[in-house]
Amino acid sequence: PIPTHPQACASPCSFMHRPSPLCQKCERTTGLGQASLGLALTSLPGAPSTSSFARKLPQRVPADRSFLALLGLSLPFFWRTVRRASHGEACFEVRSLCGQPSKPFQTSEVICTGTAPLTAAIDVVSTTGIKKRGGVNQDCVGVRYEGGCWAAVVADGHGILGHCCAERICARLPELLLEAAHQVDVELMLKEAFAQMEDDLEQLAEQQSFSIDKSGAAVAATLLMPQEGVAYLASCGDSQAILLNVESGTFTASRQHKAHDTSEQQRILAAGGSIKVERPQCRNTVLSRVYGPQKFGLAMSRSLGDLCLKQNGVIAEPSVKRVALSDKACLLMGSDGLFEFMSVPEVLATLRRLARQGLEGHDCVEALAREARRRWDDKEAGLYCDDISCLLLCCGASLPELGQKLPAEQPSLVLHPSMFPGPVGSYSGE
Numbered sequence: 001p002i003p004t005h006p007q008a009c010a011s012p013c014s015f016m017h018r019p020s021p022l023c024q025k026c027e028r029t030t031g032l033g034q035a036s037l038g039l040a041l042t043s044l045p046g047a048p049s050t051s052s053f054a055r056k057l058p059q060r061v062p063a064d065r066s067f068l069a070l071l072g073l074s075l076p077f078f079w080r081t082v083r084r085a086s087h088g089e090a091c092f093e094v095r096s097l098c099g100q101p102s103k104p105f106q107t108s109e110v111i112c113t114g115t116a117p118l119t120a121a122i123d124v125v126s127t128t129g130i131k132k133r134g135g136v137n138q139d140c141v142g143v144r145y146e147g148g149c150w151a152a153v154v155a156d157g158h159g160i161l162g163h164c165c166a167e168r169i170c171a172r173l174p175e176l177l178l179e180a181a182h183q184v185d186v187e188l189m190l191k192e193a194f195a196q197m198e199d200d201l202e203q204l205a206e207q208q209s210f211s212i213d214k215s216g217a218a219v220a221a222t223l224l225m226p227q228e229g230v231a232y233l234a235s236c237g238d239s240q241a242i243l244l245n246v247e248s249g250t251f252t253a254s255r256q257h258k259a260h261d262t263s264e265q266q267r268i269l270a271a272g273g274s275i276k277v278e279r280p281q282c283r284n285t286v287l288s289r290v291y292g293p294q295k296f297g298l299a300m301s302r303s304l305g306d307l308c309l310k311q312n313g314v315i316a317e318p319s320v321k322r323v324a325l326s327d328k329a330c331l332l333m334g335s336d337g338l339f340e341f342m343s344v345p346e347v348l349a350t351l352r353r354l355a356r357q358g359l360e361g362h363d364c365v366e367a368l369a370r371e372a373r374r375r376w377d378d379k380e381a382g383l384y385c386d387d388i389s390c391l392l393l394c395c396g397a398s399l400p401e402l403g404q405k406l407p408a409e410q411p412s413l414v415l416h417p418s419m420f421p422g423p424v425g426s427y428s429g430e
Contacts, residue, residue: 038238091146092116094124095170096389098140099163102128104385105373107366108137117145122393123361125369129337129376129385138163138217139335142170144178150224151177154389156239156335158299159215165201165305166217173197177223187320190223190234196305198316214296215304220254220333221318224325226395234318237300238336242344246328246397253344255319257302259288264301268313268371286340289316328397337386341375355403362401365390384400 010351063136092114100108108126114123121262127350128137138157143150151174157166176196180189205212218237225231233241242253257264268275274291289297304316332351339347350371369388378387394402 001188017124024348024399033161058196064261068071092144093174094122094141094143096124096126096139096141098126098138098157098167098170099136102135102137104128104130104135106135106137106393108139109133110141114145120145120150121361123365124389124391125362125365127369127373127387129387130382131384131386137164138166138167139337139387140170140176141333141389141391143391144174145154146178147181148225148227148394149178149180150226150331150377150393151175151181152222152224152241152331152333152389152391152393153177154220154241154333154335155217155237155304156219156237156337156387156389157215157217158303159212159306161210161212162217162305164210165212165215168201168204169197169217169219169304171220172200173219177221180347181223181225186223186230186232187322190221190232190320190344191230191317194221194234194304194316194318196234201305202307202329212305213308214294214306216298216303218336219318221253222333224329224393224395226325226327229325229333231323231329233321236304236316238339240334240336240339242332242348243325244322244330244332244348244402245324245326246330247326248400249350251344252323254321254323256339257300257319259290259301260285260286261301267315268301271311271313273309273312287421308391329395329399330397330402331391331393331395333391333393335387335389337376337388338372338390340372340386341379342372352403355399359399361392361394361399365392404409 077389093112095111097109097111102108106128108128110124112125122143124141124143126137126139126141128135140155140157140163142153142155145151154171155164155166155169159165166216173193176193177190180186180193183189201212218239219235220237220239220241221234222241222243223232223234232241233243233252233254235241235256238256238258240254240256242251244251259265259268260277265275268290272292275288276291276297277286277288279286287299288299289299290309290312291297292309294308296308298306298309298314301313302317304317306314310316332347334347342350347368350368351364354367359367368390372388373385
């Protein structure tokens with residue numbers, strides 16, 4: 001029998017999920033664990049048309065509920081996989097389930113499809129926080145490997161439909177990033193990919209008659225091109241990506257976008273937006289929010305979605321960094337829940353300690369999430385905790401090597417939001 005998804009189909013994000021033969025009601029995938037899918041299928045010779053394949057199936061079994069359905073693969077995905085394999089291209093995808101009802105600190109399921117390259121190891125963890133709105137994880141992690149390149153995305157949703165935005169972004173943006181890898185001006189095309197993603201969200205909202213005026217996502221994206229020896233770190237909001245050179249022990253981090261950053265502040269005020277900056281005693285960090293005509297405050301200066309603030313200086317354009325990619329590199333990405341009370345040097349120092357203890361990759365990302373959760377508990381007295389997501393991708397490097405190369409105390413080369421002094425008060429644009 002075809003399984004039915006346990007969640008009620010009235011969920012506002014059910015329209016975001018791609019059609020899947022695994023659920024008769026809401027067409028959501030029920031999750032197949034971390035099994036590697038499609039291994040035997042990619043070796044099949046030829047790829048007949050969908051219609052001809054359907055005629056070969058017994059009439060009592062619909063084409064989209066064949067043996068492929070039992071593996072969680074739709075026919076379009078199956079033929080796309082076969083076609084790429086015939087051209088010598090391997091496709092591998094990782095996605096965390098987003099928007100599922102969950103208890104505080106519950107870990108979201110991670111779905112893998114395809115075969116991972118032997119030279120890389122990837123580990124993902126995403127946990128639900130403690131929030132007033134209820135137990136829904138609005139973080140999403142999406143990774144895609146194709147044509148020798150890696151595209152990784154961490155989307156931190158916010159607002160009522162933030163998890164819908166985050167899920168859509170992780171389903172679409174990795175493919176757009178890989179398309180940009182084949183262009184002459186990759187940096188320009190990465191910015192264009194974010195613009196296309198913003199348009200995609202707006203068009204989908206219009207088609208499905210829902211609003212993203214006060215919902216959106218902060219996005220960190222990375223494009224790794226090992227053959228060219230180049231990597232691109234892109235960010236739009238307060239999610240972050242860190243690229244580690246294991247050979248030299250150095251790192252490069254993407255930029256976080258906060259309204260108390262001087263350059264961001266100037267743009268917002270010039271567009272008529274208002275900014276409120278405060279330093280709560282319980283957190284000992286600077287907090288800032290952007291306001292427009294409506295009573296809606298956004299805790300970042302750039303994001304995808306949040307249409308009600310687009311005319312007040314909040315933009316969807318990412319900051320992009322081009323860096324050299326060594327033969328031995330590690331990529332660490334996380335949502336704001338990971339970095340809110342841990343600076344980049346602190347996160348790397350914690351990772352070094354865990355690696356030197358001999359922990360595996362999955363144990364490391366789980367330990368990083370637990371440490372971030374502990375700090376949330378200390379600062380917020382257990383009353384609030386953001387969703388926490390962490391991705392660790394090692395290419396040509398091992399964790400023991402990482403533990404040996406990273407120094408015990410990283411210099412503060414990257415500014416943490418709490419390091420911005422930020423004038424406290426309210427400021428309004430003309």
